[in-house]
Amino acid sequence: MLWVILPAATGSDSGVQGSVKRFLKWFAGVVAMLLVAAFAFFSYMAGSPKDAYGMVRYALPHMHRGTLKVGSDAPDARLVALDGTSRFHIRERTGARPLVLVFGSFT
Amino acid sequence: MREAHPTDEWQMKSNVKDGVCYAQPKTLEQRVAIAQDFTKRYKFPLPFGIDDMGNAADAAYSAWPERLYVIDESGHIAYRGGMGPFNYNPKELREWLAARYGAVNHDTAAAPASAAQASAPAPASTSSTSAK
Numbered sequence: 001m002l003w004v005i006l007p008a009a010t011g012s013d014s015g016v017q018g019s020v021k022r023f024l025k026w027f028a029g030v031v032a033m034l035l036v037a038a039f040a041f042f043s044y045m046a047g048s049p050k051d052a053y054g055m056v057r058y059a060l061p062h063m064h065r066g067t068l069k070v071g072s073d074a075p076d077a078r079l080v081a082l083d084g085t086s087r088f089h090i091r092e093r094t095g096a097r098p099l100v101l102v103f104g105s106f107t
Numbered sequence: 108m109r110e111a112h113p114t115d116e117w118q119m120k121s122n123v124k125d126g127v128c129y130a131q132p133k134t135l136e137q138r139v140a141i142a143q144d145f146t147k148r149y150k151f152p153l154p155f156g157i158d159d160m161g162n163a164a165d166a167a168y169s170a171w172p173e174r175l176y177v178i179d180e181s182g183h184i185a186y187r188g189g190m191g192p193f194n195y196n197p198k199e200l201r202e203w204l205a206a207r208y209g210a211v212n213h214d215t216a217a218a219p220a221s222a223a224q225a226s227a228p229a230p231a232s233t234s235s236t237s238a239k
Contacts, residue, residue, distance in 0.1 A: 054117030059172070062109060063190060066169025070187055074178040075167035079156025082146060084139035088156065090164070091182065098185065098208070099178040100200070102153075103170035106145045107112040107127050 108158040108165040110141070111172040135160055175200045 042052035173191030
């Protein structure tokens with residue numbers, strides 16, 4: 001049998017460790033409160049906690065400010081026509097007159 | 108483009124109330140079907156363009172969930188609306204168009220300019236395209 005004698009922690013060491021632990025607990029508490037406050041704010045903005053979750057989970061990842069500005073070259077993209085088969089480019093509809101693009105979805 | 112409030116993601120109460128309940132399309136055919144339902148339901152007269160499943164138009168225009176643009180005759184962005192839903196403002200666009208091109212005559216519905224509605228049912232009419 002091997003006895004291992006460990007030196008006892010000195011008073012100053014346990015004091016520093018205690019302070020660090022207290023700080024970490026305090027920090028974790030503040031972060032948790034901020035998260036709860038943020039979720040409460042989102043819930044208020046969205047209308048309900050379910051909508052807040054939906055906004056964070058499904059909407060925010062797909063929303064992008066983008067870099068286009070007034071004066072930028074209008075990007076081209078190929079779209080599918082309503083018949084599901086024919087395709088056309090946005091650029092094909094520009095030139096003769098201004099083109100209004102209305103982006104959206106049915107839901 | 109992607110549906111904003113499909114049944115299998117973030118469906119809103121208004122979707123149920125209005126009977127607009129669709130799952131997030133996983134194929135182009137499903138997206139086209141939703142666009143066709145839209146045009147039939149509202150008898151939308153404008154040309155439509157549907158974004159393919161790679162969402163190229165959405166990516167290029169940062170369009171999701173809804174946004175308005177005007178491309179001028181030289182192919183540049185002349186108007187860029189705010190990001191929807193809170194900053195989506197058709198009234199502001201109407202005023203902008205009226206200031207730049209004169210008041211819109213809504214009686215001339217048979218004069219399609221170039222309307223493209225991308226991403227969703229895109230009504231194509233006079234210079235307006237809806238993209239879905």
